[in-house]
Amino acid sequence: MYRYDEFDERFVRERVAQFRDQVNRRLSGAITEDEFKPLRLKNGVYLQLHAYMLRIAIPYGTLSARQLRQLALIGEKFDRGYGHFTTRQNLQFNWPRLRDVPEILDLLADVEMHCIQTSGNCIRNVTADQFSGVAADEIEDPRPVAELIRQWSSAHPEFSYLPRKFKIAVTGAAHDRAAVKVHDIGLRIVRNTAGETGYEIIVGGGLGRTPMIGKVVRDFLPKGDLLAYLEALMRVYNAEGRRDNKYKARVKILVHEIGIEEFQARVEAEFAALDRTTINADREEVARIAAYFAAPPYEKRPAVSQTYQAARAANPAFAAWADVNVTPHKAPGYAALTISLKGIGAVPGDMTSEQMRAAAGLAERYSFGELRVTHAQNLVLPHVAQDDLFAVWKALGNARLAEANVGLITDIIACPGLDYCALATARSIPIAQALSQRFADPARQREIGPLGIKISGCINACGHHHVGNIGILGLEKRGEESYQITLGGDATENAALGDILGPGLTAAEVPDAIERLVEVYLGQRNTGEAFIDTVRRLGIAPFKAAFLQEIDHAAA
Amino acid sequence: MPLLDAGGRFVADRFHRFNSGEATDHPCVLVSLADLPAVLAVRGDQEIGVEIANTVEIAALAPHFDALALIGIAFPAYADGRGFSLAKRLRRDGFTGTLRAIGPLIADQFAYALACGFDEVELPEANAARQPAEHWVKAAAAFSATYQRGYAREASILDQRRAARLEGRNG
Structure with missing residues (x-):
């Protein structure tokens, strides 16, 4: 997993201090309610029907056991003992008090988390395939590029007052689990005929009141040019996206109105005018980020676990669960395991603090301390030895987390x-x-x-x-x-x-x-x-x- | 209207807003884009500035870059971020004079405006009255470094990491 360096740490702490200052300026009347609203939204604070809601970023759905424990604590201390995982791999608390928000932000910063750009007309939390780095059908792990985009899009001086929100999703696999075609930008890692990996850029997808499937705007972008290309695309959108009607302000409407060819021509013209070397991340920075996502130290295991097969044979309920909740893993003898947050009759995506601690404990013991959040509002233990699946299943059952329904009709x-x-x-x-x-x-x-x-x-x-x-x-x-x-x-x-x-x-x-x-x-x-x-x-x-x-x- | 310089100080505005039909003998005149050709045609040695909408095509202005001491970009609302991109493009395309953001910006946008190439911010009276200079100075310094490269500010985090790597290698 990515770990903050001194710069990331300071940036997030400074964001908390900035939000405190913004709240104070609102309270003193220096800024109006209208002016304050986008500032609080860009820090994940919504005013809902009954209370404030705080949306916490879980960048590209990757979460450590330590972070999940902290979320459990926040849920207990400042909410009603539970949190809600969203379709954008974030977590929402539905009942915090506004005055507690800065303290919650401090607690999040303690575990390298934040609420930056989980709302507002800016580039939102980047989402990714929940099986990144794990999936057998993956060309390349998309998390390093997602992290690069997370950093680049944070407090962007030019793209923080866009016509509308802007969502980016990335995948490195053939099978799309990140819904990249219904995002403002979908980024697929692809291989060209020369065998190099690069990005296919899809633009203008989205749901809302005018649902659209995204269109390819660049079929192969060399990896080193990503930030310059994104800057060019965002500049075209920022300058030309509609601002007269919020329901027509997403990039999908611009692409639809001028056509993908014209949109592409404008982006390419902007891209050609840029001095790319002054914008792109250098190769060593990309490598620095990628190093954090190196595979954990898997043990050498046979591809098929006899223990697992025997447990399946002896216990039909376990086998039925494993059939739908277990996904093949790149590493021999391992599996990725989806924890359903869709108990029968439960609220989809809700998880109690107690359950969070149980899942965190299992991640520590069985999955190298790592978890993932899926856009289908479930959790994943990404690296479980097949030998351990039965023990994990039993422990999940004790925490009421062993629903055998991933991908089925009740996984709503x-x-x-x-x-x-x-x-x-x-x-x-x-x-x-x-x-x-x-x-x-x-x-x-x-x-x-x-x-x-x-x-x-x-x-x-x-x-x-x-x-x-x-x-x-x-x-x-x-x-x-x-x-x-x-x-x-x-x-x-x-x-x-x-x-x-x-x-x-x-x-x-x-x-x-x-x-x-x-x-x-x-x-x-x-x-x-x-x-x-x-x-x-x-x-x-x-x-x-x-x-x-x-x-x-x-x-x- | 109140004018804030890049250091977050309220300063006197040396430009005089020109109204059509007026004499253009003021040493610094700020004109509309429509009036610009006529004013340039009769100009003496004054400094000329132009105030433009945030939708103006740069091609319409580029021929006049050398003749312009100032370009003011209107922000019709603080949430309308088009001016940031226009400023960035004007800088990229070679405008080296003063860039002014004109409109109801908030202190939190000051750092962004400077990074995109603006030199000053002209505020409506009421907005300036609510947001004293110290708010702008403090807001502009909220982040000691940010991630984006290629913007007009101190070394980005990426560049600082790179410098640290080079230093580590040489040291």
Whole structure:
């Protein structure tokens, strides 16, 4: 993992002092509430429905056991004993008092954490594949470049007052687990015909009220030119992105309005005009960062663990859990293990302080002290010896963290919705809970197989409903919550936006409607075919028919 | 309106805002982009400054760089960051005169404005009254070093790391 040097340490401490000063200037009236708002947002402090919310950056989803313990402490001391992991690999506390925020920031700085740019119209926390450095299908670990971008984007003098927020995601693997095509910039590490690695740059993806799949703006950027290229792209956006309408201010709208060719031409012209050597990080700096992400000292192990196989054979519940929660690892005899934060009927992404400590302890004992946060709101122990999987599973069970549902229908992504959020038009969490309970039966979940449900409580789409295999969008119609169902969305390298199936449903009608969609799939799938593939093969027609029939039935 | 120099001191404005039809005999006149050609055509030995919107194409100004002592970029709102990029481009394209940010900036933006190439900030009266000079000085010094290379300020963190590496190698 990356460790702060003296400069990073001082930078984060100075940011805390700066925020204290900003709060004081607000209190003295030197700056107005309107002026203060973006300053607090750029430090992760939101005003929600019932309280302030503090969003803590977990850069590219990498977290140490020590950091997780500190989050557990903060949750206990300043919140209600839990935290909430978000779809951008961050952690939110929902109940801190404003006056405690500077003290929380100090505690975070003690473990090399911060809230810098977790909100506001600036470059946000950089996200990455949760299996970075671990995945068998990886060309190169994307965390060093994510860290380089984290540093470069922090308190950027030119790009801190952008037209709108700006999200960057990176992946180094063939299979996209970071949803790079629905980010303002998606960065894929690729290899060119000469065998060199570089970056494919995708721009203009995003969800919200105008969902769009990103387009390639540079198919191969030499690694050494990254910062200069980003500066050129951001300058074009900062200068030309729309500022007349906040709903049209994301870079996706600029790309859409002028076309990807024109956007590309403007970026390339800007890039050509730059003195790149004065902007780029030198090779040694890149190497310095990369060295922190060297593989941990794995032991030499056989590729297949007899202990693990024997435990699987003897314990079907363990085997069922391992089938969905365990991911192959680069290192022989190791596995990456996803801890589901989607207990049946629980709030997706919530974790108690006690559970955080349990997970931290397991990371220390079994995973070189390291954890990851996934954009699907789960945690990962990235380096567990297969020999240890059974012991870890038992310990997770004691902490109520052994739900065997990763990637299955109850592994639901949901935004906080109207239970917390000031922007929400409907509740999301109770819908997730109802669906989780409806599909609770483990055997049935396994029978259904991989199926991603994503729920947003408003059109801003924090729950990524557009790219859910089944998406649920909560709206408000004449004072009632109304849920719009979409089908066929996909956040991976096959990124697709879901199609709306029909009129909105009441909260109570949602589970039956989802049940109908699942029935169509189970009735029509080919052997081994996942839900999304059946939807692709058949199109939405048969699903839509069943959905409309269900609505008629409900109305009758 | 109150003018803050790069050191965070409120100073007298030597420029006089020119209104169309006026005589241009003031030693330092600040004109609109529309008035610029006419003023340049009849200028004596005065210093000429131009005030521009943050959307102006640099190509429209570049021919006049040598004749201009000052370019003032309007910030219609403090959250409108286009002026930062325009300033950076003007510097890159060779403008060496004074760059002035004009608008309701806040102290927290002072360091950014200087880094992007501005030399001074002209504030509305009310904003200057709320934010005394010491706030600007303090805010500008909030970070002893930052990460970005290629901006007009002391050595970036990346450059300091590089210097430390070289020193380690030679020492």
